[in-house]
Amino acid sequence: xxxxxxxxxxxxxxxxxxxxxxxxxxxxxxxxxxxxxxxxxxxxxxxxxxxxxxxxxxxxxxxxxxxxxxxxxxxxxxxxxxxxxxx
Amino acid sequence: xxxxxxxxxxxxxxxxxxxxxxxxxxxxxxxxxxxxxxxxxxxxxxxxxxxxxxxxxxxxxxxxxxxxxxxxxxxxxxxxxxxxxxxxxxxxxxxxxxxxxxxxxxxxxxxxxxxxxxxxxxxxxxxxxxxxxxxxxxxxxxxxxxxxxxxxxxxxxxxxxxxxxxxxxxxxxxx
Numbered sequence: 001x002x003x004x005x006x007x008x009x010x011x012x013x014x015x016x017x018x019x020x021x022x023x024x025x026x027x028x029x030x031x032x033x034x035x036x037x038x039x040x041x042x043x044x045x046x047x048x049x050x051x052x053x054x055x056x057x058x059x060x061x062x063x064x065x066x067x068x069x070x071x072x073x074x075x076x077x078x079x080x081x082x083x084x085x086x087x
Numbered sequence: 088x089x090x091x092x093x094x095x096x097x098x099x100x101x102x103x104x105x106x107x108x109x110x111x112x113x114x115x116x117x118x119x120x121x122x123x124x125x126x127x128x129x130x131x132x133x134x135x136x137x138x139x140x141x142x143x144x145x146x147x148x149x150x151x152x153x154x155x156x157x158x159x160x161x162x163x164x165x166x167x168x169x170x171x172x173x174x175x176x177x178x179x180x181x182x183x184x185x186x187x188x189x190x191x192x193x194x195x196x197x198x199x200x201x202x203x204x205x206x207x208x209x210x211x212x213x214x215x216x217x218x219x220x221x222x223x224x225x226x227x228x229x230x231x232x233x234x235x236x237x238x239x240x241x242x243x244x245x246x247x248x249x250x251x252x253x254x255x256x257x258x259x260x261x262x
Contacts, residue, residue, distance in 0.1 A: 008095070008096045008097070008098075008099070013098055013099075016097075016098070017098070026216075027216055027217060027221070031215060031216060031217070041214060041215060042212055042213045042214065042215065043212045043215070043216065044210050044212045044213070057210070057212060057216060058151070058152060058153050060216060061152065061153050061206070061207040061210075061216070062153040062207075064203075064206065064207060064221070064224075065153055065154065065203060065207050068199070068203050068224070071228070075196075075259075078259075079256070079259050082255075082256060085255045085256070085258055085259075
């Protein structure tokens with residue numbers, strides 16, 4: 001049984017790179033930078049943004065949000081142009 | 088036994104590998120059922136507790152988060168009533184959709200929609216930003232990509248009907 005998908009378009013690549021890229025940047029890359037720079041484990045302390053952070057966690061949350069929006073816009077585009085219907 | 092070949096390209100680079108289709112199907116089903124129960128339980132609990140008058144003030148009035156400008160619009164009036172209705176009913180329907188494997192992609196889309204707000208606004212970041220809310224978001228997207236309703240789900244049968252065959256765009260909300 002084979003699953004062959006070879007019609008990768010530029011729009012696929014933009015959505016995957018930008019959408020997933022922003023999510024990985026916001027969660028993993030900036031998380032690593034925070035850890036290496038000695039930031040506290042929890043970015044929130046007593047309901048407030050903890051001190052000692054390099055990046056505001058809301059900016060990281062914003063990256064996740066924009067990444068998901070990119071994937072959503074791609075999904076709407078794929079829906080509108082009837083792409084990948086066999087998958 | 089690896090009996091399923093994935094043969095595709097990722098950013099122009101060939102990606103080909105073999106996986107065990109049986110375990111893929113099995114785990115896809117397991118994910119679907121557990122995520123489905125998570126939402127069905129959450130939705131029913133709210134419905135039994137407060138009907139369609141769920142108290143979402145704590146959530147929609149939050150300030151200082153990236154989604155606050157959107158949420159605050161829904162903090163009163165008819166729009167707040169919509170939130171009070173949609174959170175318990177929506178969670179229940181999403182959970183049912185996942186457990187039955189019916190309209191799986193539509194249900195998972197709305198699940199992901201809710202999780203975007205939960206993961207960016209709840210700020211349950213006691214152990215860092217990777218928490219249950221973020222995993223919920225990732226799981227709903229995974230279920231969409233996997234077409235999880237096709238594993239012992241109603242979508243497997245619905246997709247074979249003449250109606251869906253004649254309207255293939257419906258696979259975007261089934262699957």
